[in-house]
Amino acid sequence: MAESFAFIPHLKDVGFFKDQLLVALRNRGSLDPDSIEDYIGKQGYAAAAKALSSMTSGEIIEEILKSGLRGRGGAGFSTGMKWKFCADAQGPVKYIVCNADEGDPGAFMDRSLLEADPHAVLEGMVIAAKAIGAGQGFVYVRAEYPLAIEKLHKAVTQARVMGLLGVNILNTGFSFDIEIYPGAGAFVCGEETALLRSLEGKRGMPRPRPPFPAIRGLWNRPTVINNVETLANVPHIILNRSEWYAQLGPEKSKGTKVFAVSGVIENVGLVEVPMGIPLATIVNDICGGSKNKKRSIKAVQMGGPSGGCLPVSLLNTPVDYESIIATGAIMGSGGMVVMDNTTCMVDVAKFFLGFTADESCGKCTPCREGTAQLLEKLKDITDGRGKEGDIEFLEELSRYIIDSSLCGLGQTAPNPVLTTIGYFRSEYEAHIRDKKCPAKRCVPLLEFAVYPDKCKKCGLCFKACPVNAIAWEKKQVAVIDRLKCTKCMSCFAACPYDAIF
């Protein structure tokens, strides 16, 4: 009775799955996150058992160093080095913190991982704790992720009951426990020094580094802060050895990376690929290219508010830390937003600056005032008040903000402006000189009129207009009454022929 199997394509022939290779997400779709038994049945906690019973702190760190694992939160610092600094730091009390304060618009890697496989993250923390000599760990998780928090609480309770957390884990003499801490709801708390202050119960604001948290962190004790995905990779490296992990990816970026891809693509979702594959493979093959086949993809935004927009011409860029940084974007934590030619790049820059200006904690002047000034200037340009010299002003101010901001938020906030100017300068010029928005997104620059020669007289705009501002009759070009028009953009969305400008 099983002949119908013959008509179902194999996963390895389906575009979305064919180029993916799973390490951190290896249990996706098959593991019950509420069941620690299920996790243990899939080799769960075997790596922790190995690390606790037969490896020294030095051996664990050596293994992670050799694997080439780098922080998946965005900056890409060597995880092994971070652990080594902390292990070498003096002090009787040390902490391990999992940074699950995922705040980039369009990013959901950490959330999905925590919801699907919370024990993998806990196990990674146990191993890290042994490596650095920590007795207590914290998961700082976004309060906006109720399901992830619920799964984490359940997982921690189960692990405690089984004796996989707590005193004398697996009878090895090693004791370690984990506390879940819902975040304070500020983007800046994803920055490690701000996160630590928030965890201490204070207002989440960054402080200058050095001293780095590995030397002076939580309550001034040596602290390692690792991202969710980084920690989820650790058990597999310990279990399968560093050589196995280092087989993947180019020289300096080993392993795989998880991306949350969204935007105008066919398949929105969570993607894990080996480092070093071209961006085009993710966008075109895995995610199936543009959703609306009449439109073409224009840009890919990587790294959220700290990242940049890459034009289609750079889609051959391999996915690894150095190559992405060379383009002006950053690898970031893995958020990827794909845009087509109906997206205005000045508007995109304005959106991200609106976000960072809002989320700037206000402690240092360059970030607090600088992002506000950038935003003002971008608003001027999209509202039709742009003038010659604005682009140069944006570039100069951006450089000051990058050079003088206190933390990563300010140091990277101008990236969306700089990359959109770098790759889409003509769009800025069209806004400033011609007072035109080529993507027809910036409402103050639109005429709300109909090109008679482009209009196919179909009447769709007439039907879409909620205020009856469009006059149309069969076989007649539509006419918009600008006195009645509320500029709601319904007609732009309805017109299939691009005839309204």
Add this chain to the structure above:
Amino acid sequence: MTEKLTMDGLAALARRSREEREGFRARITVHMGTCGLSAGAQAVFDAFAYEAKNHADIHVSASGCAGMCSREPMVTVEVKGFPRVIYCDITPDKVRKVFASHGMENRPVVEYALAQGLESVH
């Protein structure tokens, strides 16, 4: 109070968990991450649980996101000895057919199926 695990205990539990997994004739997994839930996975799960309540040899469980968030709710059905099949865009209305045809008679519902087999794991 559960006994605290030892090294041997962990290995034994792993074996037991795998045996338990093998014990079911069919396993139905509803992918219930935030993406799945927002697309209606809870109703799909409830429908499968209802269908399966008199069938002890069929196991219904939840898991996290299966990856393709835009095609949620997704469901994986695996009959022992056969490749697993991933279904997408499942609604409670489609559940009875998937359950009766694939779960009970091992005839996958081709029109709802996305793909079969395992993902590439390093």
